[in-house]
Amino acid sequence: MKRWSVMVVILGLLMVIGHVERVQCQPLRIGALYPVSGALALLGDESWRGAEIARQMRNQKGGVAGKQVEFMKVDIPDGNAAKSEAERLINREGLKLLTGTYSSSLCLAASEVAARAGIIYFEQGGISDLITSRGYKTLLRTCPKAQYFSRSQVRFARDWVGPQINKKAGEIRLALVHEDSAYGSSISKNVEAEAKAAGVPLVSVIPYNAQAVDLSSVILKLKSDKPDVVIGVSYANDAILLGRQAKELGLDIKAFIGTGGGHSLRSFQEALGPAAEGVLNVDFTQYEVNTQFTPGLKEFVEMYRKLFNEAPRSGHSMANFTGTNVLFDLLEKTGGNMEAAKFRQTAAAFELKTGSTASGWGVKFDDGGQNTLADPFVMEWKGGKLVTVWPEGAAVSKPTLIRPFSK
């Protein structure tokens, strides 16, 4: 009888200890929303891979605040799915923090749900200005917003092209050529605002229809306005057509700066051949970048190859790798606490200087939750490759002033 009671006491103790241990080992659960099927699948999946690599690396090093991290990955191919999956993760799974999303429209839908539930939404890929301008206190974004693309372009024109052609900010003639759907039109407003802020005169703004079979009138209008630097916002086919007709009609400008999109595609380079040489582009950090400026990038690429048996398919994975690491750093600081007010407060006080993350971005969140130190870099087509040329720290080679579309 005595032995029995001892056994029971010991068993009971063991159970209590076991329970305590289980509570301590309970992983941190985070909802990861990415489109991995449907039209956005390719880059949605690429984005997810970046986040997943960050998680595995962190878990190998002992996790966050002493706990392993778990992602509840959900597929959100469209806006309806984004909304309903966010609701499910919050209400049924009881998650306290969501991240994602690659696509701006999906982020807008999912973060709306999170905001209503008072839960942090941590965006790493959607660039629409609208995401952080809604005034939600539950939203944070690590990647650049659309406006920063225009900011980089105008600053490059002023700070690098200007001195090269012996012109002060007020003397540089800047022009904008943009396709006239929502994409191009929203960027055009940003360029106008940034040019004004930088004191660079915008001498012409030329919208055009991306479906047009001929863009000679765009080029001729540019010729008559005589700009030094042209900023272009194009899809794939119109970027090619513009380039070809610029060459045919002998457009004489100092520099052409694209805005991601068509000017970053391999098909653009293939269609134009040598005429693409010297064309500049502003985009998320790519892999042809100075690795001293991007600590952790090499390890990231190694891990990527090991896990997925191929080279990264685009810079999206790197952006999400960086973002997820920032998320983990913040959770480390809160001790794993995901409560919105506390998390946001910690984020506001958190700072990393430029050139200290895998994508080279710094971290400093503003009141809207936007990371103000995430700057898109300027790249240039050189020898058939798009290489980072500006800012200096991130550059692998110096920018060269080749008259675009001339060769």
Added chain:
Amino acid sequence: MELFIQVAVSGLLLGGVYALLSIGLTLIFGVVRIINFAHGELLMVAMYLTFWLFQAQHIDPYLSILIVAPALFVFGMGVQRFIIQPIFDSPALMKIFVTVGLFIALQNLALMLFKADFRTIQTSYSMATIDIGNINVSVPRLVAFVFALVLLAGLYAMLKYTLTGKALRAVAENRVVAQLMGIRVQRLYLIAFGLGSAMTGIAGALLLPFTYVFPTVGGIYTLLAFVVVVLGGMGNMAGAFLGGIFIGLIESFSGVYISPALKEAVYFVIFILILLVRPQGLFGRGKGTEEVGLK
């Protein structure tokens, strides 16, 4: 002044491209009296064929005309024989729907075979120009312009001087009477559809060096070709050429002097105004010829 001349030159060259696109359509339209909504898709097929010949067989696009034009001739005859002829006695609306069905089928077939990528080819003359002072003339566009003129002249001569041509004109004017005179109408329809398609094939091969092809490219060209054909006067070959030049010039001038975003709006407004005054088009043969799909 220099800009003005350059705008005019660019407009003329663009007009040549539009004319080239439309000659085949206006032939099919004038003789067979069918609104062929799959016209742009015929062009797309020709462009993919040219693309494939260049990429896989290394045949220059201009040389590939010798293959593309006969191929499209046969393809066009096939469409007429197996798709349009069987429903020839049904209402005009049915025939329009058949061509719409054809265009959707061809588009999706191309999407399946070639994916949605934009394909271009790089030839030595793709971006070549002839420079006269500061005026630049694009070589491949100039070639397209010249071909449009040559095709037009050839077609005109054929219609005027050969027996087949005379028979085609007879069928175009009055199918029933032509049949009574012993003309084998169905056979001539086959020839007309084949010829129209072959011309569209030539247009495709000439366009590819300086534009791009993707599965849904046809939609853009179909609309343009219809505007040109209706403006020029349906079934009128010279009208199609002049209509093309007219639209090209309007587009070029309104693009530079108003705004590139508004150039389509400008030429459609002018198009509507012209049709209000002259429903038969600028060079139409008079009232009645604008009716389509006669049974």
